[in-house]
Amino acid sequence: MLHNLKGIDHALIGVEDLEEARSQYEKLGFTLTPRGSHIGWGTANYCIMFDEDYIEILGIVDPSLETNGLDTALEERGEGLLGLALASDEPEETQQSLAEAGLEPSDILLLKRKLELPEGDVLPEFKLIRLTSSAGFSAKNLFICHHMTPELVRQETDWLSHANGAKFINSIVVVVDDPDALAEYYQRLCGSINVTQTDNTLTVRFGRGSIIFVNDRDIDLLFPGLTISDEMPPLPHLIAMTIVVDNLQETENTLTKNGIKSQKIATGTLRVNPPEANGLLLEFTDRPAS
Numbered sequence: 001m002l003h004n005l006k007g008i009d010h011a012l013i014g015v016e017d018l019e020e021a022r023s024q025y026e027k028l029g030f031t032l033t034p035r036g037s038h039i040g041w042g043t044a045n046y047c048i049m050f051d052e053d054y055i056e057i058l059g060i061v062d063p064s065l066e067t068n069g070l071d072t073a074l075e076e077r078g079e080g081l082l083g084l085a086l087a088s089d090e091p092e093e094t095q096q097s098l099a100e101a102g103l104e105p106s107d108i109l110l111l112k113r114k115l116e117l118p119e120g121d122v123l124p125e126f127k128l129i130r131l132t133s134s135a136g137f138s139a140k141n142l143f144i145c146h147h148m149t150p151e152l153v154r155q156e157t158d159w160l161s162h163a164n165g166a167k168f169i170n171s172i173v174v175v176v177d178d179p180d181a182l183a184e185y186y187q188r189l190c191g192s193i194n195v196t197q198t199d200n201t202l203t204v205r206f207g208r209g210s211i212i213f214v215n216d217r218d219i220d221l222l223f224p225g226l227t228i229s230d231e232m233p234p235l236p237h238l239i240a241m242t243i244v245v246d247n248l249q250e251t252e253n254t255l256t257k258n259g260i261k262s263q264k265i266a267t268g269t270l271r272v273n274p275p276e277a278n279g280l281l282l283e284f285t286d287r288p289a290s
Contacts (some may be wrong), residue, residue: 003088003190008206012055015278040066045059056279087146089146094129102133111128113125131189134286170243171209171210174238175219182202223271226281241282255272
């Protein structure tokens, strides 16, 4: 890929009650890290770590402080996928390269958060670059992340082991008005070889994961049998995430044991509907995209 981009870094899920969400995702078979909190903000998180990417579950713990728009997002859109971070190993070079390509990146932003470990708090540090809304996401919802202290966020090997067999993020699905209109932007962002257009979707590969853009009329092509509410939030809407697992039958057994309803889909995935995953349409697959 262009601009020193390496793949998906993490996906964000916004939730109303952070502790309730932690419990629910444990029932879904995930191992969660200890709680983290954003310094100077009223938000905190739990993370689901994989070897290269991860999921961040984000909630408000002090509404009197800045929430970076999470309060508004929850009020207007409800729980569910908030955004996506891409990974860069050289953020300064990435920022300069994006600017030279006319992709209008933000300046590099610095972020710290406190991770509450039993032996004492540590402070992971990050560099962020926000991308323009031309990428088909709402403002602030697509950005690039570089980990300055990666050893802190993956210091326990147990954090990478999940009862449901989860291994990595396979895809994020975003509902937009016109997927084709985004093709030129993503060809410039990550190279034409990583962008695939069909009559109904635009798929953008980032390492071993992908973003799939679809319009609201063709969602059923990706998710057969899915009932879409008439109350879908304004577009763009991050609707779904697919996770690669070791063994789909073992994943189903874990969900059933924990009282989670799931549905086998003819496409070869195991579906958990949004009410069981804090607003996220969650699917598991043991057939990652090649």
